[in-house]
Amino acid sequence: MVEGIRIGIKGLDSVFTKAFPPGNCILLNSPPMAEISIFGLQYLYEGLKRGEPGVYITLDDSPESLRLKALKFGWPLINAERMGLMRWIDVYSIHANKDVKSTESIIRIDGPVALTDLSIAISQVQAGFHKISGVYRFFFDSLSTQLLYNSPNTVYRFLQVITSKLKMSNGVGFFTLRPAMHDTKVNMTIRHLMNGSITLNEDFELSVDSLPVVGDTRFGKLLLTRQGFIFT
Amino acid sequence: MINIRFDKSMIFWAEPGVNAEVFIYEAIINELKNNGKANLVITNKKTSTLLLNAKSFGYNLSKYAGKQLKIINTYENNQLSYDEPLIINELSPLIDKDEYGFVSMLKQLLSKTRIITAFTAWPYDNQLLRKLSSAFNNKIYLNNVYTPIGVKNYYSIVVNGLLKHYQYKTTSNGLVNVNNRIIITGPKGSGKSTLIRELSERYNTIDYLSSNFGIDYGVVEFKGNRIELFGTPGESFEQLVNLLGVDSTKVVVLANNSLSKAEEMINKSLNLGFETIIASDNPNINISDVEVVKLSDKKQLLSKLI
Secondary structure (H helix, E strand, C coil), rough: CCCECCCCCCCCHHHHHECCCCCCCEEECCCCCCCHHHHHHHHHHHHHHHCEEEEEEEECCCCCHHHHHHCCCCCHHHHHCCCCCCCEEECCCCCCCCCCCCCCCCECCCCCCHHHHHHHHHHHHHHHHHHHCEEEEEEEECHHHHHHHCCCCHHHHHHHHHHHHHHHCCEEEEEEHHHHHHCHHHHHHHCCCCCEEEEEEECCEEEEEEEECCCCCCCCEEEEEEEEEEEE | CHHHCCCCCEEEEEEECCCCCHHHHHHHHHHHHCCEEEEEEEECCHHHHHHHHHHHCCCCCCCECCCEEEEEEECCCCCCCCCCEEEEECCHHHHHCCCCCHHHHHHHHHCCEEEEEEEECCCHHHHHHHHHHHHHHEEEEEEEECCEEEEEEEEEECCEEHHHHEEEEEECCEEEECCCCEEECCCCCCCCCHHHHHHHCCCEEEEHHHCCCCEEEEEEEEECCEEEECCCCCCCCCHHHHHHHHHHCCCEECCCCCHHHHHHHHHHHHHHHCEEECCCCCCCCCCCCEEEECCCCCHHHHHHHH
């Protein structure tokens, strides 16, 4: 029996409880430009400190710059990468014409249209994590970029398969979406495919739309400090 | 090498997460070998990426590109020409472009030329999947099976009306079938070494890594299939599982004596995700959903191992 995970971001346990159940995909709605990647890095780093593996699937930035961003907040990821605990799936760099290749910890995908390759990469990472832990974290940033390059129906089919794989393999984490970029039908269908949804507005005010657990609070504010986010 | 003939139109029907593209590399090499030239349609990545991926699996397609291998890249150029025959690395991006008109376009194309394609079976509309499936007489299904010891890859083909499953793996030298590698285990004194000696054409005891355990090892050819038998040292098969990993295909548990111990070992094997066979002449052995084969009937036992 796999126990629930602690999100780890200070104060946020009051929203997600101290034992958030694995096998859940949460939609994280946020405005464009919000430093949502910092939230993702912090979420994964908190898991790594507890020995929980994590994968960051990035469509909007390179792993190298995200790694540097994490370091600025005091979250060194490189040791976890060497131990196979931290993996990246990079859907950004090759598409942005960077001359890069896959490494031990980074799987590079040609671009947001290569959904088959993305599903293969996710399966590879899952199989690796399965050997070292009963639970793992993921952060997928962002569905909005995927929707820019694929039709909504293509993205729904992809999500239908991927979310069920993530749930079945005890993954727990976030898919990010910038709802202002899409129409209501798209936003609602994606929300329907998830287990829960939270929304951040431009002032970093967080509200719970729905979650599979009932926490002590449903509203609050995320403050970005030099040590990352704290929730008040 | 794998046992697939690429001389007809065919579709590699893969569940999402399975790398069907490796089969396409194999098809290209086969085509180049038999016809001297091939046309590759790339739908979801840059040509350089595909050539690099192919090389990592031991398929050096770069040396043929632009010569015997003509490459049409719809991902980079958005153009599809209909030279024949066509090898398509992934069908789903083409379907996504025109979900409703795609199958009729494909059928027209199939009436003119031979097509070999990989297809990731995303949850498309059932009607579309049925039409797509019926467009190809030759379908090869690709699946991953997750077991506690790792991921096993299978391709499945209809042979004489029955779906037959073959385990395969990808290596830096291309696709290979995983041979019939059988773990033979059982309680102390159940006759593991004797059975392997009796079944094998060649027999040996391997002192694995000059260490603390010896493995009975035998090889036998049966109906054109090579079967490798590995006997566990004593009652524990952890070392063998670690040694063979997902390359072991089945476990045979000898259950003539110490039935409670044998039952424990059968459950252990099932929990590790192995296809498990009981070999026993004891009429009292009966475990639901596990096949019992007469230990004295060596031919029947061998036929269950392939």
